[in-house]
Amino acid sequence: MSILTVKNLKLQFGGLLAVNDLSFTVEKNTISSIIGPNGAGKTSVFNMITGFYRPTSGEIELDGTSLINNKPSQITKLGMARTFQNLRLFPNLSALDNVKSGMHCRTKEAVWGALFHTKSQKEEERLIDEVAQECIDFVGVRKYMKRSAKNLPYGAQRYLEIARALATKPKILLLDEPAAGLNFEEKQYLIQLIRRIRDEFQITVLMIEHDMGLIKEISEHITVIDYGCKIAEGTPDEVLKNEKVIEAYLGKEDVI
Protein backbone atom coordinates (compact mmCIF):
# COMPACT_ATOMS: atom_id res chain seq x y z
CA MET A 1 0.00 0.00 0.00
CA SER A 2 1.33 3.40 -0.83
CA ILE A 3 1.56 6.11 1.80
CA LEU A 4 2.84 8.94 -0.38
CA THR A 5 1.75 9.52 -3.95
CA VAL A 6 3.24 12.18 -6.21
CA LYS A 7 1.48 12.67 -9.54
CA ASN A 8 2.61 14.78 -12.50
CA LEU A 9 4.43 17.20 -10.26
CA LYS A 10 5.78 20.29 -11.97
CA LEU A 11 7.70 23.26 -10.55
CA GLN A 12 8.62 26.26 -12.61
CA PHE A 13 10.70 29.24 -11.47
CA GLY A 14 10.14 31.77 -14.23
CA GLY A 15 11.67 30.17 -17.31
CA LEU A 16 13.44 27.45 -15.34
CA LEU A 17 11.70 24.11 -15.15
CA ALA A 18 13.06 22.67 -11.89
CA VAL A 19 10.77 19.64 -11.72
CA ASN A 20 8.95 18.32 -14.76
CA ASP A 21 6.05 15.89 -14.73
CA LEU A 22 7.40 13.79 -11.90
CA SER A 23 5.37 10.87 -10.57
CA PHE A 24 6.32 8.29 -7.98
CA THR A 25 4.87 6.48 -4.99
CA VAL A 26 6.33 5.48 -1.68
CA GLU A 27 5.11 2.22 -0.17
CA LYS A 28 4.19 2.04 3.50
CA ASN A 29 6.92 0.86 5.87
CA THR A 30 9.68 0.99 3.31
CA ILE A 31 12.97 2.82 3.21
CA SER A 32 13.15 4.61 -0.12
CA SER A 33 15.57 7.05 -1.68
CA ILE A 34 15.57 9.76 -4.25
CA ILE A 35 18.91 10.16 -5.95
CA GLY A 36 20.22 12.25 -8.78
CA PRO A 37 23.15 14.48 -9.75
CA ASN A 38 23.56 17.90 -8.13
CA GLY A 39 20.84 20.31 -9.18
CA ALA A 40 18.56 17.52 -10.39
CA GLY A 41 15.68 18.94 -8.34
CA LYS A 42 15.65 16.52 -5.40
CA THR A 43 15.42 19.09 -2.65
CA SER A 44 12.80 21.00 -4.67
CA VAL A 45 10.70 17.85 -4.63
CA PHE A 46 11.12 17.62 -0.85
CA ASN A 47 10.20 21.25 -0.46
CA MET A 48 7.02 20.75 -2.47
CA ILE A 49 6.04 17.63 -0.54
CA THR A 50 6.53 19.42 2.78
CA GLY A 51 4.71 22.55 1.63
CA PHE A 52 7.64 25.00 1.46
CA TYR A 53 7.26 25.37 -2.30
CA ARG A 54 3.95 25.46 -4.07
CA PRO A 55 4.02 23.19 -7.14
CA THR A 56 3.10 24.82 -10.46
CA SER A 57 0.87 21.83 -11.09
CA GLY A 58 0.44 18.26 -9.98
CA GLU A 59 -0.86 16.35 -7.02
CA ILE A 60 0.70 15.13 -3.77
CA GLU A 61 -1.20 12.82 -1.46
CA LEU A 62 -0.28 11.58 2.00
CA ASP A 63 -2.31 8.55 3.02
CA GLY A 64 -5.12 9.65 0.69
CA THR A 65 -5.16 13.30 1.80
CA SER A 66 -4.11 15.97 -0.69
CA LEU A 67 -1.26 18.15 0.56
CA ILE A 68 -1.56 20.83 -2.11
CA ASN A 69 -2.16 24.34 -0.72
CA ASN A 70 -1.40 23.27 2.83
CA LYS A 71 1.08 25.17 4.97
CA PRO A 72 4.20 23.26 6.07
CA SER A 73 2.92 23.26 9.67
CA GLN A 74 -0.37 21.68 8.60
CA ILE A 75 1.45 19.03 6.59
CA THR A 76 3.59 18.21 9.62
CA LYS A 77 0.42 17.81 11.62
CA LEU A 78 -0.93 15.41 9.01
CA GLY A 79 2.01 13.14 9.72
CA MET A 80 5.03 14.21 7.69
CA ALA A 81 8.32 15.19 9.27
CA ARG A 82 11.54 16.29 7.67
CA THR A 83 15.15 17.18 8.27
CA PHE A 84 17.14 19.71 6.28
CA GLN A 85 20.13 19.37 4.00
CA ASN A 86 22.03 22.07 5.87
CA LEU A 87 21.19 21.50 9.51
CA ARG A 88 18.38 23.75 10.68
CA LEU A 89 18.41 23.29 14.44
CA PHE A 90 17.48 26.05 16.88
CA PRO A 91 21.12 26.93 17.57
CA ASN A 92 20.94 28.67 20.96
CA LEU A 93 18.44 26.32 22.57
CA SER A 94 19.30 23.18 24.46
CA ALA A 95 19.08 19.86 22.66
CA LEU A 96 16.08 18.97 24.78
CA ASP A 97 14.24 22.19 23.93
CA ASN A 98 15.00 21.57 20.27
CA VAL A 99 13.27 18.21 20.38
CA LYS A 100 10.34 19.58 22.39
CA SER A 101 9.44 21.66 19.33
CA GLY A 102 8.30 18.50 17.59
CA MET A 103 5.57 18.00 20.17
CA HIS A 104 4.05 21.40 19.46
CA CYS A 105 1.62 20.11 16.85
CA ARG A 106 0.62 17.16 19.03
CA THR A 107 -0.36 19.31 22.01
CA LYS A 108 -2.88 22.10 22.45
CA GLU A 109 -2.52 24.12 25.66
CA ALA A 110 -2.73 27.85 24.96
CA VAL A 111 -2.21 31.11 26.85
CA TRP A 112 -4.80 30.36 29.50
CA GLY A 113 -3.21 27.12 30.63
CA ALA A 114 0.24 28.70 30.68
CA LEU A 115 -0.89 31.64 32.82
CA PHE A 116 -2.79 29.65 35.42
CA HIS A 117 -0.69 26.47 35.38
CA THR A 118 -3.82 24.37 35.05
CA LYS A 119 -3.69 20.68 35.77
CA SER A 120 -3.99 19.75 32.12
CA GLN A 121 -1.19 22.16 31.22
CA LYS A 122 1.15 20.59 33.76
CA GLU A 123 0.30 17.13 32.49
CA GLU A 124 0.89 18.21 28.95
CA GLU A 125 4.27 19.73 29.84
CA ARG A 126 5.22 16.44 31.49
CA LEU A 127 4.18 14.56 28.37
CA ILE A 128 6.19 16.90 26.11
CA ASP A 129 9.24 16.40 28.30
CA GLU A 130 8.77 12.64 28.36
CA VAL A 131 8.39 12.26 24.59
CA ALA A 132 11.31 14.59 23.91
CA GLN A 133 13.57 12.58 26.23
CA GLU A 134 12.47 9.32 24.61
CA CYS A 135 13.38 10.68 21.19
CA ILE A 136 16.73 11.91 22.49
CA ASP A 137 17.45 8.49 23.95
CA PHE A 138 16.37 6.81 20.75
CA VAL A 139 18.95 8.61 18.63
CA GLY A 140 21.52 8.37 21.44
CA VAL A 141 22.35 11.98 22.27
CA ARG A 142 21.26 12.01 25.91
CA LYS A 143 24.67 13.10 27.14
CA TYR A 144 24.25 16.35 25.20
CA MET A 145 20.67 16.94 26.26
CA LYS A 146 21.25 20.17 28.17
CA ARG A 147 23.78 21.71 25.84
CA SER A 148 23.01 24.31 23.21
CA ALA A 149 22.46 22.66 19.86
CA LYS A 150 25.21 24.73 18.24
CA ASN A 151 27.77 23.35 20.69
CA LEU A 152 27.11 19.72 19.81
CA PRO A 153 29.52 17.73 17.64
CA TYR A 154 28.40 17.69 14.03
CA GLY A 155 27.26 14.08 14.02
CA ALA A 156 25.20 14.58 17.16
CA GLN A 157 23.54 17.60 15.52
CA ARG A 158 22.47 15.37 12.63
CA TYR A 159 20.99 12.79 15.02
CA LEU A 160 19.36 15.55 17.06
CA GLU A 161 17.58 16.82 13.97
CA ILE A 162 16.21 13.34 13.41
CA ALA A 163 15.08 13.17 17.05
CA ARG A 164 13.29 16.48 16.62
CA ALA A 165 11.47 15.17 13.55
CA LEU A 166 10.52 11.96 15.38
CA ALA A 167 8.93 13.99 18.17
CA THR A 168 6.24 15.11 15.71
CA LYS A 169 5.12 11.45 15.64
CA PRO A 170 5.19 11.22 11.85
CA LYS A 171 3.87 8.53 9.53
CA ILE A 172 6.61 9.31 7.06
CA LEU A 173 10.02 10.84 7.66
CA LEU A 174 11.85 12.75 4.95
CA LEU A 175 15.60 12.93 5.38
CA ASP A 176 17.48 15.38 3.17
CA GLU A 177 21.04 14.09 2.84
CA PRO A 178 21.26 12.70 6.37
CA ALA A 179 24.77 11.34 5.87
CA ALA A 180 26.32 14.56 4.55
CA GLY A 181 29.44 15.37 6.54
CA LEU A 182 29.42 12.17 8.60
CA ASN A 183 32.48 9.94 8.89
CA PHE A 184 32.42 6.20 8.24
CA GLU A 185 31.52 5.17 11.78
CA GLU A 186 28.82 7.80 12.04
CA LYS A 187 27.35 6.59 8.76
CA GLN A 188 27.18 3.05 10.08
CA TYR A 189 25.37 4.36 13.12
CA LEU A 190 22.99 6.34 10.89
CA ILE A 191 22.16 3.20 8.89
CA GLN A 192 21.21 1.40 12.09
CA LEU A 193 19.24 4.39 13.25
CA ILE A 194 17.19 4.61 10.05
CA ARG A 195 16.46 0.88 10.21
CA ARG A 196 15.37 1.17 13.84
CA ILE A 197 13.07 4.08 12.97
CA ARG A 198 11.30 1.90 10.44
CA ASP A 199 11.31 -1.31 12.48
CA GLU A 200 10.44 0.04 15.92
CA PHE A 201 8.09 2.90 15.01
CA GLN A 202 6.74 1.64 11.68
CA ILE A 203 7.65 4.97 10.14
CA THR A 204 8.17 5.08 6.40
CA VAL A 205 11.48 6.70 5.47
CA LEU A 206 12.14 8.63 2.28
CA MET A 207 15.57 10.16 1.84
CA ILE A 208 17.72 12.09 -0.53
CA GLU A 209 21.29 10.90 -0.47
CA HIS A 210 24.51 11.07 -2.41
CA ASP A 211 26.36 8.32 -0.59
CA MET A 212 25.85 5.33 -2.86
CA GLY A 213 27.21 2.85 -0.33
CA LEU A 214 24.64 3.94 2.21
CA ILE A 215 21.83 3.93 -0.32
CA LYS A 216 22.68 0.48 -1.59
CA GLU A 217 22.77 -0.84 1.93
CA ILE A 218 19.42 0.36 3.21
CA SER A 219 17.18 1.47 0.34
CA GLU A 220 14.51 -0.90 -0.76
CA HIS A 221 13.38 1.34 -3.56
CA ILE A 222 15.15 4.11 -5.43
CA THR A 223 13.82 6.86 -7.67
CA VAL A 224 16.41 8.57 -9.87
CA ILE A 225 15.87 12.15 -10.99
CA ASP A 226 17.84 14.13 -13.53
CA TYR A 227 16.94 17.62 -14.75
CA GLY A 228 13.66 17.39 -12.83
CA CYS A 229 12.52 14.22 -14.61
CA LYS A 230 12.38 10.68 -13.37
CA ILE A 231 14.87 8.62 -15.37
CA ALA A 232 14.70 5.32 -13.50
CA GLU A 233 13.28 3.55 -10.49
CA GLY A 234 13.45 0.17 -8.81
CA THR A 235 15.61 -1.78 -6.40
CA PRO A 236 19.20 -0.57 -5.86
CA ASP A 237 20.64 -3.31 -8.07
CA GLU A 238 18.30 -2.58 -10.95
CA VAL A 239 18.78 1.14 -10.76
CA LEU A 240 22.55 1.19 -10.47
CA LYS A 241 22.89 -0.99 -13.57
CA ASN A 242 20.55 1.20 -15.57
CA GLU A 243 22.34 2.87 -18.47
CA LYS A 244 20.48 6.13 -18.16
CA VAL A 245 21.53 6.40 -14.52
CA ILE A 246 25.17 5.71 -15.29
CA GLU A 247 24.97 8.29 -18.05
CA ALA A 248 23.45 10.89 -15.77
CA TYR A 249 26.19 10.45 -13.20
CA LEU A 250 29.23 9.75 -15.36
CA GLY A 251 28.28 11.24 -18.71
CA LYS A 252 28.08 9.55 -22.09
CA GLU A 253 31.05 7.88 -23.63
CA ASP A 254 31.96 9.89 -26.66
CA VAL A 255 32.28 7.92 -29.84
CA ILE A 256 34.80 9.58 -32.02
Next chain:
Amino acid sequence: MKKYKKHSLLLLVIVMFILPLLLDIYWLDVLTLVLFYVVLTQGLNIVVGYTGLLDLGYAAFFAVGAYTTAILMTTFHWSFWLTLPVAAIFAAVAGIIVGTPTLRLRSDYLAIVTLGFGEIVRILAINLDITGSASGIYGIPRPTIGSYVLSSQQDFYYLILIVAILSVLVVYRLGHSRIGRAWVYIREDEDAAEAMGINRIRLKLLSYATGAVIGSLAGSIFAVKMSAIAPLSFSFLQSVMILLAVVLGGLGSIPGVVIGAALVIVLPEVLRGAEDWRYLIFGVALVIMMIFRPQGILPKKYETEDRSDPEEETNDKNHSISV
Protein backbone atom coordinates in the same frame (compact mmCIF):
# COMPACT_ATOMS: atom_id res chain seq x y z
CA MET B 1 19.86 27.00 44.75
CA LYS B 2 16.34 27.36 43.47
CA LYS B 3 15.06 27.96 46.98
CA TYR B 4 17.69 30.62 47.49
CA LYS B 5 16.49 32.29 44.31
CA LYS B 6 12.89 32.20 45.46
CA HIS B 7 13.74 33.71 48.82
CA SER B 8 15.72 36.57 47.33
CA LEU B 9 12.86 37.30 44.95
CA LEU B 10 10.41 37.39 47.82
CA LEU B 11 12.74 39.71 49.72
CA LEU B 12 12.94 42.02 46.71
CA VAL B 13 9.15 42.20 46.50
CA ILE B 14 8.88 43.00 50.23
CA VAL B 15 11.52 45.71 49.87
CA MET B 16 9.60 47.14 46.93
CA PHE B 17 6.47 47.30 49.07
CA ILE B 18 8.25 49.01 51.98
CA LEU B 19 10.30 51.40 49.86
CA PRO B 20 7.66 54.18 49.53
CA LEU B 21 7.79 54.66 53.31
CA LEU B 22 11.50 55.46 53.11
CA LEU B 23 11.83 57.48 49.92
CA ASP B 24 11.16 61.16 49.35
CA ILE B 25 8.58 62.15 46.77
CA TYR B 26 11.16 62.75 44.05
CA TRP B 27 12.72 59.28 44.19
CA LEU B 28 9.31 57.70 44.60
CA ASP B 29 8.35 59.30 41.32
CA VAL B 30 11.50 57.99 39.66
CA LEU B 31 10.79 54.53 41.01
CA THR B 32 7.21 54.68 39.75
CA LEU B 33 8.53 55.51 36.31
CA VAL B 34 10.93 52.58 36.55
CA LEU B 35 7.95 50.30 37.25
CA PHE B 36 6.09 51.68 34.23
CA TYR B 37 9.16 50.79 32.21
CA VAL B 38 9.28 47.33 33.75
CA VAL B 39 5.77 46.67 32.46
CA LEU B 40 6.51 48.15 29.02
CA THR B 41 9.80 46.31 28.62
CA GLN B 42 8.26 42.99 29.64
CA GLY B 43 5.61 43.46 26.96
CA LEU B 44 8.20 44.34 24.34
CA ASN B 45 10.35 41.46 25.58
CA ILE B 46 7.73 39.05 24.29
CA VAL B 47 7.85 40.57 20.80
CA VAL B 48 11.55 41.35 20.46
CA GLY B 49 13.15 39.07 23.03
CA TYR B 50 11.12 35.91 22.65
CA THR B 51 9.81 36.05 19.10
CA GLY B 52 12.68 38.06 17.63
CA LEU B 53 10.48 40.62 15.84
CA LEU B 54 12.16 44.02 15.91
CA ASP B 55 9.49 46.54 16.88
CA LEU B 56 10.35 50.24 16.70
CA GLY B 57 6.82 51.49 17.34
CA TYR B 58 5.96 49.88 20.64
CA ALA B 59 4.96 53.18 22.26
CA ALA B 60 1.89 53.05 20.00
CA PHE B 61 0.37 50.34 22.22
CA PHE B 62 1.21 52.39 25.31
CA ALA B 63 -0.72 55.19 23.60
CA VAL B 64 -3.69 52.97 22.70
CA GLY B 65 -4.06 52.02 26.37
CA ALA B 66 -3.66 55.57 27.64
CA TYR B 67 -6.06 57.14 25.13
CA THR B 68 -8.69 54.41 25.45
CA THR B 69 -8.82 54.83 29.21
CA ALA B 70 -8.69 58.62 29.00
CA ILE B 71 -11.49 58.88 26.44
CA LEU B 72 -13.74 56.35 28.15
CA MET B 73 -13.27 58.05 31.53
CA THR B 74 -13.67 61.66 30.43
CA THR B 75 -16.18 61.53 27.56
CA PHE B 76 -18.15 58.48 28.62
CA HIS B 77 -17.59 58.58 32.39
CA TRP B 78 -16.65 54.94 32.70
CA SER B 79 -15.05 53.46 35.78
CA PHE B 80 -11.28 53.08 35.40
CA TRP B 81 -11.38 49.31 36.00
CA LEU B 82 -13.89 48.78 33.20
CA THR B 83 -11.68 50.63 30.73
CA LEU B 84 -8.85 48.12 31.25
CA PRO B 85 -10.38 45.18 29.35
CA VAL B 86 -11.56 47.51 26.57
CA ALA B 87 -8.09 49.03 26.27
CA ALA B 88 -6.62 45.52 26.20
CA ILE B 89 -8.94 44.47 23.38
CA PHE B 90 -8.17 47.62 21.37
CA ALA B 91 -4.45 47.04 21.88
CA ALA B 92 -4.71 43.40 20.84
CA VAL B 93 -6.54 44.46 17.68
CA ALA B 94 -3.90 47.15 17.05
CA GLY B 95 -1.22 44.48 17.56
CA ILE B 96 -2.85 42.27 14.96
CA ILE B 97 -3.26 45.23 12.59
CA VAL B 98 0.45 46.00 12.72
CA GLY B 99 1.30 42.31 12.74
CA THR B 100 -0.64 41.18 9.70
CA PRO B 101 1.15 43.16 6.97
CA THR B 102 4.53 42.46 8.54
CA LEU B 103 4.24 38.67 8.71
CA ARG B 104 6.44 38.12 5.70
CA LEU B 105 8.94 40.80 6.61
CA ARG B 106 12.14 40.24 8.49
CA SER B 107 14.56 42.40 10.47
CA ASP B 108 15.15 45.82 8.91
CA TYR B 109 11.99 45.89 6.78
CA LEU B 110 9.93 44.91 9.79
CA ALA B 111 11.58 47.66 11.84
CA ILE B 112 10.60 50.28 9.24
CA VAL B 113 6.96 49.17 9.13
CA THR B 114 6.62 49.15 12.93
CA LEU B 115 8.28 52.56 13.06
CA GLY B 116 5.70 53.81 10.58
CA PHE B 117 2.89 52.35 12.64
CA GLY B 118 4.17 54.10 15.75
CA GLU B 119 4.21 57.40 13.89
CA ILE B 120 0.70 56.84 12.48
CA VAL B 121 -0.72 56.37 15.97
CA ARG B 122 1.07 59.45 17.30
CA ILE B 123 0.00 61.62 14.36
CA LEU B 124 -3.58 60.36 14.64
CA ALA B 125 -3.55 61.40 18.31
CA ILE B 126 -2.32 64.87 17.32
CA ASN B 127 -4.98 65.33 14.64
CA LEU B 128 -8.14 63.69 15.91
CA ASP B 129 -10.66 65.68 17.95
CA ILE B 130 -11.55 62.75 20.17
CA THR B 131 -7.92 62.49 21.35
CA GLY B 132 -7.83 66.22 22.11
CA SER B 133 -5.37 66.93 19.27
CA ALA B 134 -1.94 68.29 20.16
CA SER B 135 -2.83 69.39 23.68
CA GLY B 136 -4.10 65.93 24.58
CA ILE B 137 -6.69 64.97 27.17
CA TYR B 138 -6.70 66.44 30.65
CA GLY B 139 -8.86 66.17 33.74
CA ILE B 140 -8.85 62.37 33.69
CA PRO B 141 -10.61 61.33 36.93
CA ARG B 142 -8.90 59.36 39.66
CA PRO B 143 -9.72 55.67 39.90
CA THR B 144 -11.61 54.45 42.95
CA ILE B 145 -11.71 51.21 44.90
CA GLY B 146 -15.07 51.19 46.69
CA SER B 147 -15.13 54.63 48.24
CA TYR B 148 -11.35 55.01 48.35
CA VAL B 149 -9.94 57.32 45.70
CA LEU B 150 -6.47 56.50 44.44
CA SER B 151 -4.83 59.89 44.38
CA SER B 152 -1.49 60.02 46.19
CA GLN B 153 1.90 59.24 44.73
CA GLN B 154 2.03 56.11 46.89
CA ASP B 155 -1.32 54.81 45.63
CA PHE B 156 -0.12 54.83 42.05
CA TYR B 157 3.23 53.40 43.04
CA TYR B 158 1.46 50.38 44.55
CA LEU B 159 -0.90 50.05 41.61
CA ILE B 160 1.89 49.96 39.05
CA LEU B 161 3.99 47.76 41.35
CA ILE B 162 1.25 45.14 41.39
CA VAL B 163 0.84 45.35 37.63
CA ALA B 164 4.61 45.10 37.16
CA ILE B 165 4.78 41.97 39.32
CA LEU B 166 1.85 40.50 37.40
CA SER B 167 3.41 41.27 34.04
CA VAL B 168 6.71 39.69 35.08
CA LEU B 169 4.78 36.62 36.20
CA VAL B 170 2.78 36.50 32.96
CA VAL B 171 5.86 36.83 30.77
CA TYR B 172 7.70 34.24 32.86
CA ARG B 173 4.91 31.71 32.67
CA LEU B 174 4.33 32.24 28.97
CA GLY B 175 8.07 31.89 28.41
CA HIS B 176 8.07 28.52 30.13
CA SER B 177 5.14 27.14 28.20
CA ARG B 178 4.46 25.56 24.86
CA ILE B 179 3.52 28.98 23.45
CA GLY B 180 6.66 30.68 24.73
CA ARG B 181 8.87 27.95 23.36
CA ALA B 182 7.15 28.23 19.98
CA TRP B 183 7.95 31.98 19.96
CA VAL B 184 11.59 31.24 20.63
CA TYR B 185 11.65 28.57 17.91
CA ILE B 186 10.39 31.19 15.46
CA ARG B 187 13.15 33.56 16.55
CA GLU B 188 15.81 30.88 16.21
CA ASP B 189 14.74 29.57 12.80
CA GLU B 190 11.39 30.46 11.30
CA ASP B 191 11.39 27.82 8.56
CA ALA B 192 12.51 25.04 10.85
CA ALA B 193 9.79 26.04 13.32
CA GLU B 194 7.19 25.88 10.58
CA ALA B 195 8.54 22.47 9.54
CA MET B 196 8.09 21.27 13.11
CA GLY B 197 4.39 22.03 12.90
CA ILE B 198 4.38 25.52 14.39
CA ASN B 199 1.96 27.85 12.67
CA ARG B 200 4.20 30.89 12.48
CA ILE B 201 1.49 33.27 11.34
CA ARG B 202 -0.80 32.54 14.26
CA LEU B 203 2.02 32.60 16.80
CA LYS B 204 3.54 35.82 15.53
CA LEU B 205 0.15 37.52 15.74
CA LEU B 206 -0.33 36.14 19.25
CA SER B 207 3.07 37.53 20.17
CA TYR B 208 2.19 41.02 18.86
CA ALA B 209 -1.20 40.93 20.54
CA THR B 210 0.15 39.77 23.92
CA GLY B 211 2.91 42.36 23.87
CA ALA B 212 0.37 45.03 22.93
CA VAL B 213 -2.00 44.11 25.76
CA ILE B 214 0.76 44.43 28.34
CA GLY B 215 1.85 47.76 26.87
CA SER B 216 -1.71 49.06 26.92
CA LEU B 217 -2.06 48.17 30.58
CA ALA B 218 0.87 50.44 31.38
CA GLY B 219 -0.79 53.11 29.23
CA SER B 220 -4.11 52.89 31.06
CA ILE B 221 -2.44 53.36 34.44
CA PHE B 222 -0.23 56.10 33.03
CA ALA B 223 -3.35 58.04 31.99
CA VAL B 224 -4.94 58.01 35.46
CA LYS B 225 -1.66 58.62 37.23
CA MET B 226 -0.79 61.70 35.18
CA SER B 227 -4.49 62.72 34.89
CA ALA B 228 -3.47 64.36 31.60
CA ILE B 229 -1.93 62.81 28.51
CA ALA B 230 -0.48 64.33 25.36
CA PRO B 231 0.99 62.89 22.15
CA LEU B 232 4.45 63.91 23.31
CA SER B 233 4.55 60.97 25.73
CA PHE B 234 4.20 58.48 22.90
CA SER B 235 6.92 59.67 20.58
CA PHE B 236 9.42 57.62 18.61
CA LEU B 237 11.95 58.39 21.32
CA GLN B 238 9.74 56.59 23.83
CA SER B 239 9.72 53.47 21.64
CA VAL B 240 13.47 53.66 21.32
CA MET B 241 13.98 54.02 25.08
CA ILE B 242 11.82 50.95 25.77
CA LEU B 243 13.69 48.95 23.15
CA LEU B 244 16.97 50.23 24.56
CA ALA B 245 16.06 48.94 28.02
CA VAL B 246 15.26 45.51 26.57
CA VAL B 247 18.49 45.26 24.58
CA LEU B 248 20.59 46.70 27.39
CA GLY B 249 19.21 44.23 29.91
CA GLY B 250 19.44 41.18 27.68
CA LEU B 251 16.93 40.11 25.05
CA GLY B 252 14.55 37.47 26.32
CA SER B 253 15.86 37.59 29.87
CA ILE B 254 13.25 38.67 32.42
CA PRO B 255 15.60 39.83 35.23
CA GLY B 256 17.89 41.38 32.62
CA VAL B 257 15.07 43.41 31.15
CA VAL B 258 13.96 44.60 34.60
CA ILE B 259 17.50 45.83 35.27
CA GLY B 260 17.55 47.44 31.83
CA ALA B 261 14.35 49.32 32.64
CA ALA B 262 15.80 50.53 35.94
CA LEU B 263 19.05 51.68 34.33
CA VAL B 264 17.40 53.59 31.49
CA ILE B 265 15.33 55.58 33.98
CA VAL B 266 17.65 55.90 36.96
CA LEU B 267 20.93 56.59 35.21
CA PRO B 268 19.90 59.95 33.72
CA GLU B 269 18.51 60.94 37.14
CA VAL B 270 21.72 60.00 38.95
CA LEU B 271 23.67 61.97 36.37
CA ARG B 272 21.62 65.11 37.00
CA GLY B 273 24.62 66.54 38.85
CA ALA B 274 26.49 66.61 35.54
CA GLU B 275 23.81 68.94 34.16
CA ASP B 276 24.12 69.41 30.40
CA TRP B 277 26.63 66.61 30.17
CA ARG B 278 24.33 63.94 31.49
CA TYR B 279 22.89 62.65 28.25
CA LEU B 280 26.34 62.64 26.72
CA ILE B 281 27.65 60.53 29.60
CA PHE B 282 24.57 58.33 29.37
CA GLY B 283 25.14 57.82 25.65
CA VAL B 284 28.82 57.05 26.03
CA ALA B 285 28.00 54.57 28.81
CA LEU B 286 25.57 52.81 26.47
CA VAL B 287 28.10 52.62 23.64
CA ILE B 288 30.78 51.21 25.94
CA MET B 289 28.28 48.77 27.34
CA MET B 290 27.32 47.51 23.89
CA ILE B 291 30.95 47.13 22.85
CA PHE B 292 31.97 45.10 25.88
CA ARG B 293 28.76 43.25 26.61
CA PRO B 294 26.64 43.13 23.46
CA GLN B 295 24.50 40.29 24.83
CA GLY B 296 23.14 42.55 27.58
CA ILE B 297 23.70 42.84 31.31
CA LEU B 298 22.00 39.60 32.27
CA PRO B 299 21.66 37.59 29.07
CA LYS B 300 19.24 34.71 28.88
CA LYS B 301 20.87 31.35 29.46
CA TYR B 302 19.58 28.46 27.40
CA GLU B 303 22.16 25.88 28.33
CA THR B 304 20.96 24.39 31.56
CA GLU B 305 24.31 22.99 32.62
CA ASP B 306 27.93 23.93 32.26
CA ARG B 307 29.78 22.81 29.20
CA SER B 308 32.28 20.50 30.82
CA ASP B 309 32.92 17.95 28.12
CA PRO B 310 30.46 15.09 28.54
CA GLU B 311 32.69 12.81 26.46
CA GLU B 312 34.54 11.86 29.62
CA GLU B 313 31.54 10.54 31.42
CA THR B 314 30.46 8.22 28.62
CA ASN B 315 29.75 4.87 30.10
CA ASP B 316 26.45 3.80 28.69
CA LYS B 317 27.13 1.62 25.71
CA ASN B 318 23.65 1.72 24.30
CA HIS B 319 23.58 5.41 23.61
CA SER B 320 27.13 6.17 22.66
CA ILE B 321 27.47 7.94 19.36
CA SER B 322 30.58 6.33 17.97
CA VAL B 323 30.15 2.70 17.09
